[in-house]
Amino acid sequence: xxxxxxxxxxxxxxxxxxxxxxxxxxxxxxxxxxxxxxxxxxxxxxxxxxxxxxxxxxxxxxxxxxxxxxxxxxxxxxxxxxxxxxxxxxxxxxxxxxxxxxxxxxxxxxxxxxxxxxxxxxxxxxxxxxxxxxxxxxxxxxxxxxxxxxxxxxxxxxxxxxxxxxxxxxxxxxxxxxxxxxxxxxxxxxxxxxxxxxxxxxxxxxxxxxxxxxxxxxxxxxxxxxxxxxxxxxxxxxxxxxxxxxxxxxxxxxxxxxxxxxxx
Amino acid sequence: xxxxxxxxxxxxxxxxxxxxxxxxxxxxxxxxxxxxxxxxxxxxxxxxxxxxxxxxxxxxxxxxxxxxxxxxxxxxxxxxxxxxxxxxxxxxxxxxxxxxxxxxxxxxxxxxxxxxxxxxxxxxxxxxxxxxxxxxxxxxxxxxxxxxxxxxxxxxxxxxxxxxxxxxxxxxxxxxxxxxxxxxxxxxxxxxxxxxxxxxxxxxxxxxxxxxxxxxxxxxxxxxxxxxxxxxxxxxxxxxxxxxxxxxxxxxxxxxxxxxxxxxxxxxxxxxxxxxxxxxxxxxxxxxxxxxxxxxxxxxxxxxxxxxxxxxxxxxxxxxxxxxxxxxxxxxxxxxxxxxxxxxxxxxxxxxxxxxxxxxxxxxxxxxxxxxxxxxxxxxx
Numbered sequence: 001x002x003x004x005x006x007x008x009x010x011x012x013x014x015x016x017x018x019x020x021x022x023x024x025x026x027x028x029x030x031x032x033x034x035x036x037x038x039x040x041x042x043x044x045x046x047x048x049x050x051x052x053x054x055x056x057x058x059x060x061x062x063x064x065x066x067x068x069x070x071x072x073x074x075x076x077x078x079x080x081x082x083x084x085x086x087x088x089x090x091x092x093x094x095x096x097x098x099x100x101x102x103x104x105x106x107x108x109x110x111x112x113x114x115x116x117x118x119x120x121x122x123x124x125x126x127x128x129x130x131x132x133x134x135x136x137x138x139x140x141x142x143x144x145x146x147x148x149x150x151x152x153x154x155x156x157x158x159x160x161x162x163x164x165x166x167x168x169x170x171x172x173x174x175x176x177x178x179x180x181x182x183x184x185x186x187x188x189x190x191x192x193x194x195x196x197x198x199x200x201x202x203x204x205x206x207x208x209x210x211x212x213x214x215x216x217x218x219x220x221x222x223x224x225x226x227x228x229x230x231x232x233x234x235x236x237x238x239x240x241x242x243x244x245x246x247x248x249x250x251x252x253x254x255x256x257x258x259x260x261x262x263x264x
Numbered sequence: 265x266x267x268x269x270x271x272x273x274x275x276x277x278x279x280x281x282x283x284x285x286x287x288x289x290x291x292x293x294x295x296x297x298x299x300x301x302x303x304x305x306x307x308x309x310x311x312x313x314x315x316x317x318x319x320x321x322x323x324x325x326x327x328x329x330x331x332x333x334x335x336x337x338x339x340x341x342x343x344x345x346x347x348x349x350x351x352x353x354x355x356x357x358x359x360x361x362x363x364x365x366x367x368x369x370x371x372x373x374x375x376x377x378x379x380x381x382x383x384x385x386x387x388x389x390x391x392x393x394x395x396x397x398x399x400x401x402x403x404x405x406x407x408x409x410x411x412x413x414x415x416x417x418x419x420x421x422x423x424x425x426x427x428x429x430x431x432x433x434x435x436x437x438x439x440x441x442x443x444x445x446x447x448x449x450x451x452x453x454x455x456x457x458x459x460x461x462x463x464x465x466x467x468x469x470x471x472x473x474x475x476x477x478x479x480x481x482x483x484x485x486x487x488x489x490x491x492x493x494x495x496x497x498x499x500x501x502x503x504x505x506x507x508x509x510x511x512x513x514x515x516x517x518x519x520x521x522x523x524x525x526x527x528x529x530x531x532x533x534x535x536x537x538x539x540x541x542x543x544x545x546x547x548x549x550x551x552x553x554x555x556x557x558x559x560x561x562x563x564x565x566x567x568x569x570x571x572x573x574x575x576x577x578x579x580x581x582x583x584x585x586x587x588x589x590x591x592x593x594x595x596x597x598x599x600x601x602x603x604x605x606x607x608x609x610x611x612x613x614x615x616x617x618x619x620x621x622x623x624x625x626x627x628x629x630x631x632x633x634x635x636x637x638x639x640x641x642x643x644x645x
Contacts, residue, residue, distance in 0.1 A: 014288075034281065069274050076278060188286060191316025191329035194278045 001053040001153045003046040005079065005115045006102055006132070007061045008036040009070040010122040019229045026229070035070045038117025041179035044186040045147055046115055047078045053153050055112075056080045060105050062090065062098060068202060076189035076197035087206045092219030095123075099131035101217065104210040106136060111174055112153065118143050118178040129178035139175040145182040271566045276338045279320075279331070283342035286315055291346040298472040299617065302464055304351055306387075306429065312355055313384025317343075322362065327379035333507075333573045337514050337566075344518035347614050349621030350472030352515065357426035357473075358382070359511060360629075361390040361434040363504035364449050368492030377432065377451055377489075389430035391421035391452075391478060392501060398423075399634045401436070401501065402444040406480060408437035410494075414484045415439070415450055417458070420477065427476030428464050430454055435480075436501060439494045447497035451489040458483030469620035506578060508629045509586040510569055516589035516625045517562045523593075523600035523618045524554045530604055547603060554596045561585075561592040580642040583635040590626035597622045 011017065012032040020027050035043070046057045057079040061067045064086060071082035085101050093101070106114065114133075119126035133140030146159035158177060160167045189197075207214050215221065241256065243249035257263050272280075290311055291304075298304040312318050321336045322328025343352045358381050365377050380386040397403040406419025417437055424430070433452045440446030452459060462477035491500055528551060531542040541547045568581045600615040601608035608615050626632045 032281075069277055072274060073278050073281065076282075188315045189278060189282050190314070191279060191282065191320060191331065191335075192324070193316070194275060194282065195324075195330050197278075198275065 001049055001055040001112045001149065002058070002110050003049060003055065003113045003115065004058045004060060004106060004109055004111045005039065005042045005046050005074065006128070007039045007043070007059055007070060007074060008117070008120045008122075008128075009033045009061065009063055009067045010036045010120055013037065013121060019231060023228050023230075024226050033066060033070065035073060036117050036120050036122075038119060038121065038179050038181070039115075040117075040186045041181065041183040042115030042117060042177070043074045043077055043079060044184045045177075045179060046113070047187070048184065049113070049147070049149055050078075053149065058083065058109060058111075060085070060102060062086070062101055064091075071202060072194075072197045072200075073189045075200045075202070076193040077187055078193065079200075081200060082202040084202065084204050085206075085210070086204055087208075087214070087217075089207055089214035089218050092222065093217045094222040094224050095125045095127035096131055096223055097217045097221055099128050099135055101207070101210065101212065102128070102132050103135040104212055105205065106132070113156070113173060114138075114176040116176065116178050118180045126178075129176060133176035136174075136176070139171045141169055141171055141175055141177045143180040144177050145180050147177060147183070269570075271334050271570060272338060275331075276334050279335050280338040280342050282315065283317060283339045284345065286312070286317065287342055287346045291348075291351060295346050295348045295351060295472070298351065299348055300471070302471055303429075303474045304354060304472050308351075309355065309384035309387060311384070313382060318355065318358060318384055319382040321359075322366070322378065322382055326366075326374050327382040333510065333569050334566075336511075337569060340511060340514045341518050344515060344522070347522065347617065348472045349515065349519065349617075349624075350470035353425055353470050354473035356511065357390065357430070358388045360425075360504065360508055361388040361432070363507065364390075364434055364491055364500035365451065367503045368449065368496055368500045373451070373489070373491065381432070386431040387426050387429050388432050388434065389424050389426040391424055391427070391433045391435040393423045394420060395422055399631055401498065402442075402447070404436050404438055404447060406435070406437050408439050408448065408450055408485070410439070410487065411484075413487050415487055415490065417450065417452065417480045417483045417485055420479045422477045423465070424476050424478055425470075425473055427478055428461055428474035430476075433459075433478065434491070436497050439497075444498035445495050447501075448494045449491040449497040449500045450485055451491065452480070452483065452485050453489075456483050456485060469617070469623055505630065506572060506582050509582045509635075510565070510572065512625055512629045513561075513565045513568075513582070513586045513589040516586070516593040516622070517558065517565055519618050519622045519625070520554075520558045520561065520589075520593040520596040523597045523615050524551070524558050526614050526618075527551060527554065527600045527603045530607070534605075534607075541603065550599055550603065554599055557592045557596060561589045565589055580639050583630070583638045586630070587626070587632055587635045587639075590622075590632060593622050593625060 012034045015031050018027040050057050059071050059074040059079045059082045061071045062085040068084055071084055075082055083105055116129035130140050141158050143160050144158045145161055148157045155172050157170045241249050241253050243252050316329040319329035320331045320339050324330055362378055381388040408415040408417045431454055435450050435452050436447055437450050438446050439448040458481045460479040465475045467475055531547050532540055534541050565585045568578050568585045572578045597619040601619050604613055604615050607613050
């Protein structure tokens with residue numbers, strides 16, 4: 001079973017994000033970059049399927065050169081080869097443009113399954129996976145927490161949690177799955193794995209290599225424009241409800257909820 | 265513009281990330297509990313072994329992960345981030361007990377004694393210090409007498425990191441006459457009759473590591489476990505000193521860095537006389553001095569490490585780096601507690617532990633005074 005995992009590099013989830021002077025972007029100077037955690041579930045699931053069915057796992061990433069580190073990390077976890085789409089013209093691309101670039105790479109690959117994260121933890125758009133499936137004309141299985149591949153490797157049965165219940169979907173292959181938290185517990189890129197990853201193939205492709213028109217990518221081609229970024233409001237101090245008796249406190253609380261918090 | 269000299273590349277960053285994740289998931293949530301309990305679970309060795317963290321710097325032929333000195337530095341820095349020097353020291357006791365096996369051991373000894381330790385299945389400790397011999401290694405009294413196929417060992421070792429739980433002890437014993445030339449190294453399995461361990465020694469810092477006292481009473485150790493020839497013990501011990509001192513310098517630098525970072529956070533949050541501590545020039549300047557010292561010490565340590573990696577003898581320089589780093593961490597952890605005020609004296613604040621854990625760094629792996637002797641011989645002779 002040949003599997004492709006699309007991977008985004010995002011700021012480490014413990015990074016303190018600072019908004020840049022343009023109010024439209026974040027300061028990236030001291031950021032530690034990691035694999036988007038949802039994409040990492042995809043890497044792990046792909047590796048588990050490979051262990052069972054054989055085949056190859058290819059990791060595709062997009063972005064500046066630093067993204068090679070994340071692709072190599074996936075190779076260190078056990079993936080077989082990597083492809084980085086990198087081109088100055090890609091800077092500032094939106095989700096749709098990203099999906100187009102990924103689709104151009106995938107066109108030339110043989111795959112039974114594609115994994116993406118259900119969303120990137122930086123922009124929280126959740127568009128790339130479904131858009132990519134649409135561009136490739138294959139079924140899209142979103143927010144999946146369990147994957148069972150048929151013994152013959154020709155179809156999958158997947159679970160999506162819906163309002164406390166589970167929706168079980170069966171699909172033919174090839175198909176695209178967007179990974180949700182709960183799918184698995186990703187392994188560490190082990191030290192011996194990291195040493196081996198250095199020798200695994202990692203190819204770089206520009207827009208030109210993919211036969212794509214630079215005008216369709218980057219800041220200028222965005223369908224969505226970022227107007228402004230603002231930090232979340234600082235949490236206000238708590239309030240202690242005064243009162244002699246529980247009854248008095250409850251009355252005071254009800255009054256505050258009504259008059260100050262305006263919840264009813 | 266010339267190229268910037270970078271010590272860490274892509275591989276190092278990947279290692280850093282793996283160890284950082286390992287620490288966040290397997291260590292940090294439990295570390296306060298382990299500190300109070302006085303040890304961490306044995307499984308942490310196997311987990312760190314599986315991930316390849318224990319094997320950094322050792323040949324793959326013996327179950328190691330390979331990697332250069334900066335891979336080791338990156339991993340140590342991230343491991344120290346757990347905030348417990350004791351966890352780092354406990355996991356790290358193999359880094360003083362395995363190298364002599366690698367330097368002096370036969371192929372059979374390496375295959376037998378190294379892989380289980382790097383997998384985390386066996387805990388390894390180094391036994392040098394005795395009640396009457398610490399820095400004065402040549403005064404070791406534990407004696408090993410050869411019978412036909414065994415050494416009969418009598419004596420005792422103390423202040424042994426991982427000593428309570430160790431499965432094997434790389435032990436300095438006297439097989440010959442007085443002085444350094446009479447010393448040999450013997451790997452003693454702890455299950456042998458005549459090998460006894462005291463309870464955990466109660467310490468100022470490094471609470472999460474088990475430090476023990478070991479008694480050897482007519483302990484019959486297979487002669488197969490002698491490393492190298494009789495009399496090579498002192499050489500075997502010395503051989504690893506440069507790396508051990510580098511490791512301690514890195515630990516001191518990280519201790520200081522974490523104390524600095526905690527102090528910056530605290531100075532921003534804590535208010536006194538109507539403004540944050542960071543609003544007072546006296547605090548700001550203190551933080552600046554701390555930051556400058558940490559930066560300089562870390563850069564010097566890296567520079568010496570780069571020279572060691574290039575194969576240059578850095579006996580003098582690494583002794584300087586260790587002393588310098590420890591002097592800085594003494595100063596910075598002291599100032600960090602001062603900035604925290606009463607809170608810094610409380611166990612719930614990280615700097616309280618950093619202050620205690622730091623104290624051993626200028627004693628272990630060669631005291632500050634021994635370092636100065638080494639340096640003085642090189643600059644005066």
